[in-house]
Amino acid sequence: MSENKEMVKIKINDQELTVPESITILEAAQEAGVRIPTLCHLDLHDLKMVNQTASCRVCMVETLGRNTLVPACVTKVTEGMEIRTDSVRAIKARRMAVELLLSNHPNECFTCPKNLECELQSLAAELGVREIKWEGERMNYPKDLSSNAIVKDANKCIYCRRCETMCNEVQTCGILSGIGRGFEAFVGPAFNIPMVESSCTYCGQCVAVCPTAALTEVNHTAKVWEAIHDPDKHVVVQTAPAIRVAIGEIFGMEPGTIVTGKLVTALKRMGFDGVFDTDFGADLTIMEEAKELIYRMENGKTLPMLTSCCPAWVKFIEHQFPELLEVPSTCKSPHIMFGTIAKTYYAEKNGIDPNNVVVVSVMPCIAKKAEAKRPELTKDEHNNVDIVVTTRELGDMIKEAGIEFENLPDSEYDRPLGETTGASVIFGTTGGVIEAAVRTVYEWITGEELKEVEFSELRGIDGLREATVDIGDRKLRIGIANGLGNARILLEQIRENKSRYDAIEIMACPGGCIGGGGQPYHHGNDEIVKKRQEAIYREDRRKKIRKSHENPEILKLYEEYLGEPFGEKAHELLHTHYEERERI
């Protein structure tokens, strides 16, 4: 707040302040410790996403000398401005804004998937709404249940446009737009087609920022309980790296608390037959991806190579850059690799009919739900991964089961397939996949031991980063993007033959999987995402083994079953292909 900005003197509720003239009344009030409620407004400045549509009118305040109230979120302060946020008129106006929204909002909080997480609901409580004063016509659109990932319930849309800002400006997917006008207006895809027919990547960032339940994930928790209680099924569960640093938040723990051990205990108590770690799949991914990168570098094949762990990003390239499908690695994503190994090697080793193995993935991600249903990943009559639930859904299940998560003792993941490395845990954050790959590529190319495994130049949370890593006498040029808008910039460089990288890591969600669409709601506090990232790196440091190719269970898996990394059997089981899709 320095840099030669003009300062102005203002008063908020009689409190005098001197603030830069470039800021809004809302920001000035925050500085003064005065709370002005907001609803449509969302400021995720670290993720470069600010929604400032002033459409909800919940932040109206009174300014001396003006007849009309002004929205605090978009009105800039001016010299001598006297603001009242606590006058009867302002309070009434704000309450009325919420009452009007409620007059056209389904009265079903009890059964709503956002019950107790809904920002409209908390505002109604905060502003003391005690009755719905206006009865009349309500929006009555059918729910869009067409996709395996996202549910769109237009009747709960309050037209804040957060999802549109996220989808269009941050992710540049352009799927959602305001449709129609007036009372009938709602947010949806072009031509009001079902979500499944659109080019939606299912990244779920619209869900992450939706204040109500207009956009939520498809709930698959009942399917998981059904499988667990089916005596004929052997149900294994795997947890993605980003779950252990986030799920504690659901149980009131500090953001950034690492709860790996409690998570494992909870899953065992829920009745899973095997509790495993997607980190194992991540180590396996590095074995394949590092080998593929070296192969491409040494044989003059397509470079840069792009990571392929993120299904939202994969779908993005299929729709938006179908001419670049040679660029991503052919590796399946880590949880799909794990699912494949569970239904082949693991089933064989334990004498279980693979058709009776049910693989459940707990993911910070909504796109993984749709990924698990992709036809090329569901061959052999049984799916590689059967059910995907998000961090939030698992939180709900733990509560349903009456498990007091905060007080659980720690347990260890089951073996084999439970040993993991620091390299795999950092898959959960932007920069982590490529850092894990570098740790292995370095040793495989140079034949020397990598002593310093932490590459600070690859770390951070900025949407676009780059670094050059010396590997023997050659330089590996690396690009990193998180957020699909940033990915688009790197892809356009590739299309125009201007890319200067050998390898690129892309994660669709801002911050990477720690900020995934299936994570506990951050409610606009992006500090939470940064704390999860710090926790991921702490977890890496705690691990005895920090390089994927030193994981003894991974080495054993290749020795007993897969043969060579990037070899024939590995290709058959661990690699996939992509297809051109229409752009709507």
Added chain:
Amino acid sequence: MTKPGTISVTKPVSEELPREKFDELEKFIDSMETTKGVLIEILHKAQDIFGYLPRDVQLYIARKLGIPGAEVFGVVSFYSYFTTKPRGKHTISVCMGTACFVRGADKIIEKLKEKLGIESNEITEDGLFTLKDVRCIGACGLAPVVMVGDKVYGRVKEEELDEIINTYKNQEVTL
């Protein structure tokens, strides 16, 4: 957003719509100095050329301008002037502005729906008429106002509607 000219059209636009019309639209867009802030102008032109704005025309414009289809559809669905359905030979517009409304425009439009057997924004079976409810057309002194094409009928009474409709029906017979 994707830059114009670098757009991949992964599927050809529909074969049912005449190629020449797309060529005409393309010529118009290419002749513009900039494609920034001109979406509405392009949509007007496209509706002139095609008579309406079917999905493929909207997608064509989106791809040509490098903007999302949802954005184009958002604009098309917002303005009542734009239509995504083919229009009848004659468009009957009933003004629903305040003055016309208080003078019974709602009854006029209900009667027309009944007589034509269609709802607003629909086309009659014989392809002759489209019925539209429109916002104030600025002829409040003549309220309630009905327009057929460019012709204005002022102070319209319910019992005059048959005569108006028949004028256009009879034109067909005599032709």
